Amino acid sequence: MSSSEVNISRLLILAQKCNNFYLKGEKCSIQYPVFCLEGFVELNPAFRDYNERTEQLEKVLRNLRSEGLLPALKGWRDEYFEVKSEHRALLKMERAATPLFGVRKYGVDINGYVRHPTLGLCIWLQQRSNTKETWPGKWDNMVGGGLSVGLGIKETAIKEAAEEASIPFHLVKSLVSAGCVSFYFESRQGLFPNTEYVFDLELPVDFVPQNADGEVQAFELLPAKECMDRVFTSDFKTTSAPVVIDFLIRHGHITADDVVDFTQIVELLHVPLQSFYTYKAHLGQSQRQHQNLQGETKNYRCSSLQKSMENGHKRAT
Amino acid sequence: MSSSEVNISRLLILAQKCNNFYLKGEKCSIQYPVFCLEGFVELNPAFRDYNERTEQLEKVLRNLRSEGLLPALKGWRDEYFEVKSEHRALLKMERAATPLFGVRKYGVDINGYVRHPTLGLCIWLQQRSNTKETWPGKWDNMVGGGLSVGLGIKETAIKEAAEEASIPFHLVKSLVSAGCVSFYFESRQGLFPNTEYVFDLELPVDFVPQNADGEVQAFELLPAKECMDRVFTSDFKTTSAPVVIDFLIRHGHITADDVVDFTQIVELLHVPLQSFYTYKAHLGQSQRQHQNLQGETKNYRCSSLQKSMENGHKRAT
Structure with a gap:
């Protein structure tokens, strides 16, 4: 040098x-027209489990893909990433779609x-x-x-x-x-x-x-x-x-x-994604408790979807 | 492993x-009895320059050392660290005293x-x-x-x-x-x-x-x-x-x-001290502007002293 x-x-x-x-700081904006930007994006809490969440979301993503509006989905590759929140697997998602949700x-x-x-x-x-x-x-x-x-x-x-x-x-x-x-x-x-x-x-x-x-x-x-x-x-x-x-x-x-x-x-080169996502997840959690929503396990809101999701991979533990 | x-x-x-x-998060507390904890610690803004700030602070530190109340000052070694804020040298300080102020x-x-x-x-x-x-x-x-x-x-x-x-x-x-x-x-x-x-x-x-x-x-x-x-x-x-x-x-x-x-x-192993200190310094700055204090160059408040001070060292530039 x-x-x-x-x-x-x-x-x-x-x-x-x-x-x-990262350097934008706390301002969190999604510029994609398909998601509600007022406060949070929520998966339907009626979805019962991993499989149902995966299937329902995939249906929407395939529709969005066929409409051709989202550049990210043009890179569809039929490769799944597992989406986790705090070590818990929520669903799996087409790899090309993960940037739309800020999945780690x-x-x-x-x-x-x-x-x-x-x-x-x-x-x-x-x-x-x-x-x-x-x-x-x-x-x-x-x-x-x-x-x-x-x-x-x-x-x-x-x-x-x-x-x-x-x-x-x-x-x-x-x-x-x-x-x-x-x-x-x-x-x-x-x-x-x-x-x-x-x-x-x-x-x-x-x-x-x-x-x-x-x-x-x-x-x-x-x-x-x-x-x-x-x-x-x-x-x-x-x-x-x-x-x-x-x-x-x-x-x-x-x-x-x-x-x-x-x-x-x-x-x-080492920005604190871990703290960032964990903090946001906790924040989301306490907001949920505060607002008396329908229980921790069923709500995946903006902070979860856009901020606290992780894609998983198997690790030796 | x-x-x-x-x-x-x-x-x-x-x-x-x-x-x-770091993991305490935003809660900033100094437990040392000699500093005002209500809002901020401020160096007397009447001090005109690097030398006057250095001499005045050193006088206080030597007194504190002779009183023997602060464990940190028992390690006095007559070795100076330069204290900077945003690349500007503010003063130099006995090395053993720097932990009392959170100097980087x-x-x-x-x-x-x-x-x-x-x-x-x-x-x-x-x-x-x-x-x-x-x-x-x-x-x-x-x-x-x-x-x-x-x-x-x-x-x-x-x-x-x-x-x-x-x-x-x-x-x-x-x-x-x-x-x-x-x-x-x-x-x-x-x-x-x-x-x-x-x-x-x-x-x-x-x-x-x-x-x-x-x-x-x-x-x-x-x-x-x-x-x-x-x-x-x-x-x-x-x-x-x-x-x-x-x-x-x-x-x-x-x-x-x-x-x-x-x-x-x-x-x-790589916590964002740089962002932490820079952010706090900017925060301090905008608060100063907001409160219409006596000008940027003269006020070194809590955020400066405890949060945004850096000790300097020469670098090839």
């Missing part, structure tokens, strides 16, 4: 961009890197296929994917490494879990309160990733500095930037001595 | 303990580690001298220290590495900047809104640290698992635990598949 940054670094600007919703999303990302004898630290990036529904043609981390129902975290990373980059088992077994980043982004598609579990994978200098599932159109190995430059361009998927920045911070390529707003940047 | 954690892990309990003040503190920590041929990842810990004013006799990271006026961050780490552990230059040049942790702890001494810049240093298997400044009474090399166990004991300095936990997360020894509340833990 250059040490010529003044006042506010372009890194901080990027970290802020990834948190354009979890993913995995692999930083594939090489310690090159002459170029130093180099990072593999993938270019997403032009046919992908989200961020087509954009540059992205070497491997990444959302967590779906039923798979563990490292398990998902290994699966994606095989599908997206044909990483063989003898290499992927060096995968190192390295933490997670969290941010809260908003786009035309909706809200992205994302947590990405990050893994590092050192690769031999002569290994070249090969896509196996048609979702990647190219791979490129870039020296750390050039990789950072790429991340700042509009050719890079905004919501993948936090993973690269975190990687370069953990490996000493972005340091507190060089970047004036280092602590702000680190903070924006 | 064991995968037998249920409901809430002992790691989360420890991360919460380091944030006992910055420090450096070095994780000294060894890749042992049979024991795997091992970590060097230091045992603090029994004569230290704070946390005497407790186990701590291999090297650590507060940032003082006039020194850079890596510069401070290198200086402390020499003083505390006699790390020679040919080894310390492998120091890798690896980010920072932030937490907000409260003890009898006061408030600790701390940011620690963390560095990793891989050491040869045969290197043994030697203390040079009398502040360390022992060093011990522990396998990762035993190091983690030590951190959970009352023999470990609470405010150093986040650095060890962060290290073990970054190096794949604490993973999301093994610890049920992984994302909460990572979040509590």
